[in-house]
Amino acid sequence: MTYFLPETDPVLTAARGLAVTHPEAIAVHDAPLYLTARSPHPGRRVALVSGGGSGHEPLHTGLLGRGGLDAVCPGQVFASPHNRQIYEASLATAKRDGVLLIVKNYTGDVINFQIAVERLRHDGIPVATVLVDDDLATDIADSATGRRGTAATVVVEKLLGAAADRGATLEELAALGSRIVSRSRSLAVAARAQTSPTTGEPAFDLPAGILDYGVGIHGERGIRTMVRPPVGTLVRQMTDELLAALPPGPDEVLALVNGLGATTSLELHSISALLVDALGERGVRTALVVPGTYTSALDMAGFSLTLTRLEEGWTDLWAAPTDTPLSFPKHVIAVDSGAPSPAPVATPPLADDRQGSRAVLDRYALIVTQVRDNLTKLDQLVGDGDFGDNLAGGVRRAGRRADETGVEGTAALADVFLNEVGGTSGPLFGLLFQHLAAVSPADGQPPSLTALADATGAALAAIQRVGGAAPGDCTLVDALAATADTLASPPPEAAEAPFTCAAEAAVRGALATASLRARRGRASYVGDHALGVPDPGALAVALLYTALADVYEPSTATRLPAPGYITAH
Missing domain, CATH: 3.40.50.10440 (Dihydroxyacetone kinase; domain 1)
Structure with missing residues (x-):
């Protein structure tokens, strides 16, 4: 009951x-x-x-x-x-x-x-x-x-x-x-x-x-x-x-x-x-x-x-005044129903052949939308259940920001997540997007392997300085650290497919959090109840590098597991 x-x-x-x-x-x-x-x-x-x-x-x-x-x-x-x-x-x-x-x-x-x-x-x-x-x-x-x-x-x-x-x-x-x-x-x-009240089930x-x-x-x-x-x-x-x-x-x-x-x-x-x-x-x-x-x-x-x-x-x-358990307003408050709506922001025309970091933003938005409910369910098991909505809402706002201002996709993500997305993980993802935006060429080409490795390593260091988490604490750091290690010491196949290899490492690191006992964040409050559940933030990191691979290496990215599969529980 x-x-x-x-x-x-x-x-x-x-x-x-x-x-x-x-x-x-x-x-x-x-x-x-x-x-x-x-x-x-x-x-x-x-x-x-x-x-x-x-x-x-x-x-x-x-x-x-x-x-x-x-x-x-x-x-x-x-x-x-x-x-x-x-x-x-x-x-x-x-x-x-x-x-x-x-x-x-x-x-x-x-x-x-x-x-x-x-x-x-x-x-x-x-x-x-x-x-x-x-x-x-x-x-x-x-x-x-x-x-x-x-x-x-x-x-x-x-x-x-x-x-x-x-x-x-x-x-x-x-x-x-x-x-x-x-x-x-x-x-x-x-x-x-x-x-x-009789059956304990919905009527x-x-x-x-x-x-x-x-x-x-x-x-x-x-x-x-x-x-x-x-x-x-x-x-x-x-x-x-x-x-x-x-x-x-x-x-x-x-x-x-x-x-x-x-x-x-x-x-x-x-x-x-x-x-x-x-x-x-x-x-x-x-x-x-x-x-x-x-x-x-x-x-x-x-x-x-x-x-x-x-x-x-x-x-x-x-x-009129009352003295009842249920309180009512003492004064009438007239509500102005006719306030003018803010003027719409002019939106520049969109190109049909988006490339580079804007294409990454669009791909990430699509992936996050598809798995938002999965991320929410996972977060309900280990936290407060708001992660899927916060991530999806932030990515949507970044898309609108890119449309309105013409900034590159990862730059729009950085702006929105650093300045507008609350919670614990929002600003941390903002740091990750900020470092990735710094190495995204303006001509729509992918960043080099060296640049991607440098950006990922710098983002990892910044997130650890701010949040204090280390690999093994069952946070997004586990997926990001695995990615940074692979990019810093790439396997031979990374020369031809660096983004796909990075995404594979991120997926492995994210899924491995299911076997860890959380030592940081809200998941640490639920103890062993979180065992067996991969960290939603780590999965979101894996999804980001999956989006990078989908855009820049579509032929090799097909070997990555489907987003719905890695976020299912």
Whole structure:
């Protein structure tokens, strides 16, 4: 199992944990289970009660307290709360003007909340409901069930919480909630299903490179699968569909970028920037952009976008102060959606018969692209898994740099890797490229054997001075040292094929790292777990000398092993 949950009463235990961390603000009632705010705003005339299945945290418990909800009723994982939970939570918190129940549109939730409404009315307590049904993927004309309730629930609860603190009546809150729902739509995508707490396996299978489009927050499959496009393309498509579904009105929106459980802040903030850009291109102003995990689906890898077309005063409600576990911005930050894009850099025309170091750059880029995933998998076994992307990204940028400036290929590689590629290996490769660039003739001819040997030896010395690694430490130095030794004392066949011999030595040195216990770098932290895994940096050195051989000695380079073969594990 991948979840660290107690075997019995996980939802109750989590509720107790929330109260332990917010002892002044939250109380837990366990028979039946519900949570209440200890210090609701004294100006409230109506209590706000919500809830639903667990597994969507921080919804709804994250909005419990002043500026939010008076009570929350958590069901079991992905299961609606029982009507008794809702009924007793409402009895415990009802104000002089009654209680408003906020309900996500799922059959179990609707039935149990409606039974609670009947019981409260029987007791003479004023009660009304707001039904949240924002999910665009389930907007089906002939459906009797209607749209699902998803992440717009956060917007509804936040705005209604502020209005309730201002003393709004039950009728006013119900009308405002319905208005917010009608002007909100959400859409979600996933690259991996959530893990089932029962089986420990993904709830459904998605092949690599495929997205489920229109998923639900309980792991419901999307309306279709699609080949994964670039994230900017995906965001623009979702934006167009959401805007088309919103009612007409002022072109100003609140944009909620919601993670579904396993989506990082890095991703969500990137998506936020892309969303603001897409809205600006369509003439829509983003008054508020709110990235974060607010309505999760356990550990689903995906995100949802919610757009709410704002009315006058709603940004003030959003900015109203809260005292809840989930924090919200205290001030509205107006985002400029219309910032001009930087002017494109003029690109000189490219020759069709590239030679010399530019041809080496192109060949290396092709090889690295082909084996990027292999390098990533190897790095995940011995490090942090970023090497393949860092290497491929740097090589791509070097290609663009060469196009834009006209510099030679290895010089562009040196510039990018020394100045822009982070991590441990990026600048070290920059030193290697710098020395190779210094011996690359400007006329597109290959460097001489002596020049190649000198450059490789100098690069090795520089990398060892900076990084401190020695042969045998299981780093890129092992491949580079083997190459330098072969070039310094070349075998007879090197006279005719120096680049191929250098590449063969680099491959041997790289593959030999699989038998070494790492003594440098992140691989040294995992001890014997790295045994049997060749060092990704050493393999990248071997791939570089393979590219040199492919360009300058195509007839003899055919005896080199395929890049996919040497990087396979």
